[in-house]
Amino acid sequence: MELFNLKGKIALVTGSTHGLGMAMAKGLGKAGATLVVNGNSSQQKIDDAVKHFEREGIKAVGYRFNVADEAQVIEAIGKIQSEVGPIDILVNNAGIIKRTPLEEMEVADFKEVIDIDLVSPFIMSKHVVKGMMARKQGKIINICSMMSELGRNTVGAYAAAKGGLKMLTQNMATEWAKHNIQINGIGPGYFATSQTAPIRVEGHPFNEFIVNRTPAAKWGDPNDLAGAAIFLASRASDFVNGHILYVDGGILATIGKPSNET
Ligand code: GCO
Numbered sequence: 001m002e003l004f005n006l007k008g009k010i011a012l013v014t015g016s017t018h019g020l021g022m023a024m025a026k027g028l029g030k031a032g033a034t035l036v037v038n039g040n041s042s043q044q045k046i047d048d049a050v051k052h053f054e055r056e057g058i059k060a061v062g063y064r065f066n067v068a069d070e071a072q073v074i075e076a077i078g079k080i081q082s083e084v085g086p087i088d089i090l091v092n093n094a095g096i097i098k099r100t101p102l103e104e105m106e107v108a109d110f111k112e113v114i115d116i117d118l119v120s121p122f123i124m125s126k127h128v129v130k131g132m133m134a135r136k137q138g139k140i141i142n143i144c145s146m147m148s149e150l151g152r153n154t155v156g157a158y159a160a161a162k163g164g165l166k167m168l169t170q171n172m173a174t175e176w177a178k179h180n181i182q183i184n185g186i187g188p189g190y191f192a193t194s195q196t197a198p199i200r201v202e203g204h205p206f207n208e209f210i211v212n213r214t215p216a217a218k219w220g221d222p223n224d225l226a227g228a229a230i231f232l233a234s235r236a237s238d239f240v241n242g243h244i245l246y247v248d249g250g251i252l253a254t255i256g257k258p259s260n261e262t
Helices: 019-030 043-055 070-083 107-135 156-179 205-213 222-233
Strands: 010-013 034-039 060-064 089-092 138-143 181-188 244-247
Touching (some): 019 034, 019 043, 019 089, 019 138, 019 222, 034 043, 043 060, 070 107, 089 107, 107 138, 107 156, 107 181, 138 156, 138 222, 156 181, 222 244
Parallel strands (some): 010 089, 034 060, 089 138, 138 181
């Protein structure tokens, strides 16, 4: 189990005040990492998340900043590194989605999704990787999606961002692996979170579709992502690079089946 021990490591998880980010951060904390919690909505949400982690026996510190604003990112990373310590693990999780048919989508909305879901991981990684290079070690985990591989009606901007994030992950690995930095991705399937709440309501056609389309025949529980996060943040993945680890109940393994088949 030493391979998966994160004791003494500092993990910054963007968007970790709720949902998948919180679940992955909790996994890293339970494995021994000190958590740097990030959000941009309200200081109260960050404080509540820090208290949540502390109740779990996890050391956590909160920083509110907008991952899409390079000046805020530079300032925050400087403060984190001087107040908490060097960032050993960066999880680029913060993201948004806008569900609109492409032909109806405003350009500004398209750009906002690209900005937060694709440009922000670049901004964060560009400024965190300098310290990792100096220390000759580090772990970067980009949170991709089923939409890194597949399209779906109304999520074109998100798919473009997440498809790009998959390739950005591979290019980060190409350029930075020689510094003993491992850059990988996690591709969550369909999970029960606030982001998917609108398409998960009882009786919503998409709810039944996903259960039928997923070989595991259920929506994922955010805690199912903790193991993948711990693996990619630990020494257990020191020779894994540029890999997107899909945690999807088997969705990408299958073409699916007619609704009348079990
Ligand atoms: C959607 C969902 C998905 C999931 C996840 C799948 O509207 O299709 O929100 O985008 O959130 O990204 O991997």
